[in-house]
Amino acid sequence: MWLQLLINTISLGSFYTLVALGFSIIFGVTHTFNLAHGELIVLSGYLAYGLTRFWETPFAFTLPLCMLAMTCLALGLLALFRRLREPYELSSLVFAFGLALVIQNLMLFFFTADYRRIPTSGPPIRLVAHTLITRNQLWLIGLSITATVCVSLMLRKTFLGKALRAVIQERETARLAGIRVEHMNRIAFAVGGALIGLAGPLLGQSAYLHPSGGMEATLIAVVITLFAGAGRIRGLLMGAWLLALLESGTTLWLGSNWRELVSAGILIALLIWKPEGLLARKKSAAEL
Structure with a gap:
């Protein structure tokens, strides 16, 4: 039982890292609080589902297509966010909320409210005794680690990564130092979009897709980003695995109905006692 719990925690934490990574980079660089983040992940999952169902595209090939x-x-x-006026943070929050509703209704129109799932290939792999690991969990762990390492190294x-870190740490100072902040915004959205495209198909293989399923992914991204501080890769890993451990343990002992309460409780606690990030330093909350 304990080994199975560990495997489930590692795979779930790996997925949570992938979900939060794109949100954290976009928020840290551009100060855009994208409440439509989860809806975009679900939309990517639907795209992968359509590719596998109607065009019989192998799952591995759906990943680069969705990322692109x-x-x-x-x-x-x-381009739409750039048209918003000051105060930008509040305007982006309201706009993203409306965008999330629009995407939800579009997915409901095109895909209906039926639950859909990308089929997995092959049975689970037995490790020891009754401990199993699915191929989807292997995909989650491998791709999440690869993506996290690549982003961290970048x-x-x-030089591009250092420029992004400078913008995260102090936007106006980076501009005065000659860094093209608008160019960094485009890079951040491009990287975040690629990570969203990677997370969507993995979500579609590990859970059922439905139009209103993006809210949970957005909540997870916000909780982990608040825990770590915007853009801190090591903090994101720690926060994702800790959240996965708490949720897995709660599901095991109390049932799945209590799982989402864990994320909501952590979010409320962070907003009250440590809104700048539990692991963030006072003068360098964006340290990576």
């Missing part, structure tokens, strides 16, 4: 599509969509959304080892 959601990157283009994210850049299109950036932020730490490249």
Whole structure:
């Protein structure tokens, strides 16, 4: 039982990291509080579902196609966000809320309210005794680790990544230093869109897709970002795995009906006692 709980926690935490990573980068660089983040992930899942169901596309090939599509969509959304007026944070929050409702209703119109799921290939793999690991969990763990490592290396080892970190840490100072902040905004939305495109098909394979399912993904992204502080990769990993452990334990001992209460409770506690991020430093909340 304990080994199965560990495997479930690792796979769920890996997925949560992927969900929060794109949200955190976009929020940290552009200060855009994208409440439509979860809806975009579900939309990506529906795209992968359509590719596998109607065009019989292998699941592995849906990943780059969805990443490309959601990157283009994210850049299109950036053009809309740029038209908002001050106060930008509040305007983006209201606009994103309306956008989430629009995307929900569009998905309801085109895909109906029926629950849909991308089929998995092959039976689960038995490790020891009654401990199983599914191929979807292997996809989650492998792709999440790969994406997280790539983003971390980009932020730490490249000039572009250092420029993004500078914008996260102090936007106006970065502008005065000659960094093209608007260009960094486009990069952040492109990276965030690619991560959304990667998370969607994995969601569609591990859970049922339905038009109103994006709210939970958005809640998870917000909770983990508040826990770590915007843009802190190591904090995101810690927050995602801790949240996954709490939810897995709650589901095991109290039942699945209590799982979402864990995320909501953590969010309320963070907003009351530590809104700048539980792991964030006072002068460097955006340290990566």
